[in-house]
Amino acid sequence: MKSNTKMMLGSALVAGVIGGAAVATPTIGAFYNVILSTGTIDTDVHARASVSLPSQGEDFGAEVHTYGAANFIVQDIKLSPGGTTGWHVHPGILLLTLAADSGQIDWYDAHCGKVTYQAGDAWTESTKLHDVVNNSSTDAHFVITYIVAKDVNKRTDEPAPRCAAALGLR
Numbered sequence: 070m071k072s073n074t075k076m077m078l079g080s081a082l083v084a085g086v087i088g089g090a091a092v093a094t095p096t097i098g099a100f101y102n103v104i105l106s107t108g109t110i111d112t113d114v115h116a117r118a119s120v121s122l123p124s125q126g127e128d129f130g131a132e133v134h135t136y137g138a139a140n141f142i143v144q145d146i147k148l149s150p151g152g153t154t155g156w157h158v159h160p161g162i163l164l165l166t167l168a169a170d171s172g173q174i175d176w177y178d179a180h181c182g183k184v185t186y187q188a189g190d191a192w193t194e195s196t197k198l199h200d201v202v203n204n205s206s207t208d209a210h211f212v213i214t215y216i217v218a219k220d221v222n223k224r225t226d227e228p229a230p231r232c233a234a235a236l237g238l239r
Contacts, residue, residue: 093226098152138219161217163194172207181232
């Protein structure tokens with residue numbers, strides 16, 4: 070291969086790596102970000118609970134299943150007004166609560182559909198592309214429990230979907 074061709078291919082590779090890194094949308098405005106606990110379970114998890122609630126007229130049930138080793142991680146994070154988690158995905162399931170001292174947040178899916186959560190609300194996230202934005206004038210305060218694949222980062226930054234620019238999202 071000629072040296073000019075090698076140089077052009079090398080330059081294209083470097084530009085692609087730099088360009089790819091530039092389009093990811095990292096977290097902005099996280100001024101408090103603490104992992105409270107992390108643990109690993111090396112076997113499949115198949116846990117089921119059922120509780121009789123006669124006063125409510127119906128029972129409560131919950132299930133958690135993993136196939137393969139998993140990390141359980143608990144994180145406490147605060148996001149300043151105007152802050153964003155950036156567009157990202159997770160290699161598992163998250164259970165989130167917006168703490169009592171929190172301002173509201175806007176949660177966006179890959180099609181820029183928006184759900185607004187208030188202090189005290191809880192929700193789940195999974196492997197789908199999403200972003201969380203603090204559009205309030207108060208700090209947003211999350212507590213997150215991750216159940217994710219072992220030895221894999223708990224999140225992967227991704228480029229914003231096409232719809233984000235039209236909404237002024239990063």
